[in-house]
Amino acid sequence: MNKKLLWVAMFAAAGLAGCNDGKDGPQGPQGPQGPTGPVGPGVTPPVAEIINDTNVNIIGYELGDNVISFEFQVTNEEGLAVDKLNRAYAKVASVQDGGLGTPRDGGTGYYSHKEGRYGPEMTEGATLEQTETGIYKFTTPISVTPDMDAHISLRVGGDVIPSTPYLIVRTSEAFAKTTTDSGCFTCHESFNENNPDWYYGAHANDYMGEYSNLFDDKEGQVAFVDSCMNCHNQITKSPKDDNGDYVPGVGGYATNTMQKIGHVNHKEFVAGFDGLNCTSCHVDQAITMPEGGRGCSDCHSSMGSSSFAADADYRAIHEAKHIDKRKQLLQDNAFSVEVIQNRKGEWCNYVTAKPGVDLQTMYENNEFYLSTYLHSYDADNKLFVNRALHNRTAPKTVEFEPSRNVMAICWIAEEYFNDDRELQPAEPGAWLPGYDLAGSVRLTWTDVTGDGKNVMVHANSHEIRNVMSDESCTGCHNAAHTLEDIFMYDKGDGTAKTKPHATYGGLSEGGLGCIACHNSGMTRGESAGWGPMIHDFHFGAKAKERGAFDSTKASADKLDGANCKACHSDGVDLNDVPAFYMLVKNSGSKAPISANCTSCHTSDSAKAHVELNGGDLNSSSDNTVEAQESCAVCHAEGKSFGIDKFHNVN
16 A cells, blocks of 8 residues: 555544544534525414404504594404405594584495495495405595594494494593493493393494493493484584585584483483482583583573583582482481380380471471381391281370480370270280381471472381392482372373372382382282382383383383392392292282292293292282292302393392
């Protein structure tokens, strides 16, 4: 072998042996950057095939000169992109002389892939394009300018896509509403649950909207007043020109303005309602005279110059006429009641008034009407059981102890005949064995403010079970006076049979003043006791009958009885309902839960369901006997068929 080649081979072998230690060598220098490759196709988001709910996330909007543009994302209930949107509708209430108005010509913008499909005539120049999968841009001519403090809403849909409710995109700051949604929900409680079932039915369903995602604190909530203001603006419907066409860019959408609906349409809203109780709706101070007397002229046809200071609180000006005086009387004349047996052996209701209240002078001057009773009292369940007198018209005495501000109403002990016509010794009370004796008192002041309205103050000697809050009744019946005549039935001759309640129809404390007559042991009408009667008159057959007789007033049959929390703010627990039967006029008695449920659920099938499952609607038992109904087994809250599954109880 050539010596040179041998040496080369030897050195190469030695070098390889030196590198064969299992370790990498040092990193070499970075090579040059290669060319950029072509852009890939990207990932196409999955597209919704089934769309039961249409959800909109507004990315932004832009105001131009007589044009508005929205950018938004549309998904279904599972969050999948919707690519089949083909309709969009916008409304803008613009700033005009006199306030906000949605002009009939120029206040709306509409696009549809088919002319006139599912909506108004398409706006000339309106466009709707899908810029990315599920991302849309809607542009339409409309009466607006970039700097305008406008009220804006948007609604979208499609042939195979459920339409969204109106989404409130923007509310005006300069022309802010003067009442809150919660003020309206006190009476119009159905709207609070995205399920309006009130006076206008489908009309309300179609137009009631919600706040868009641009309202961080209210996103998805029902927008009651702001939805109404889409059409019912602060100025009335657009005027027409000589050709009968609406004047472009001028006026509002509807004839009835929002303030007219609030003031005029609520004048005779419900029994026991007074439109002068401004704080029922206007929580914040209303201290400015609106431009042109807006709102004031609805009731005051001739405004003239205002004699009130510019910073006057108009709520106080109105409420001082009647409401404040009635409320003050209720507060000043509050009293307590205690049942005491006097030295003569007579049982008495002792009424103790506040210091300075001269009950004796008031009584002798006939300033108030006195209504008072003794009751058998179930202390365990906190119930009045019956009237604890042998003779409901038994004579009584009224005496006074001025030094203690006490009025004592005592029933004279007389001999009486029992059911077997046996003469019994003198004894005023007839309360049932095993029960306590309780008292109730109502004092009704007549024509307190010169308007013919009465004010009732009441008290009971013992605590009474009541599952309604103190404001359950007075939220709607806000006048602080008695209910007066209550509808009983249609006589068929254009008139109604009514029951006078002017002297004892008070509404404070959730109706506690009514329990003396309307309890499980009293047969005052077609309904049993207190709860079933209230349900019937507000949501049952009696409500529908009254509404059919007089449809001009707001009637409770237009409300949704499934919204139990409107009256029962602390919820409803069927396991807590005392099980005793409730007497019914001319028809025996009913089990308590059965009586309450069937006062709203009046169909034959509902009653059959009750009776087939242990309910009792036709018993001969009195109200001291416990019913054996088993409604709570299936329908108590939390059960498979609990009332919370079908009613709004929390």
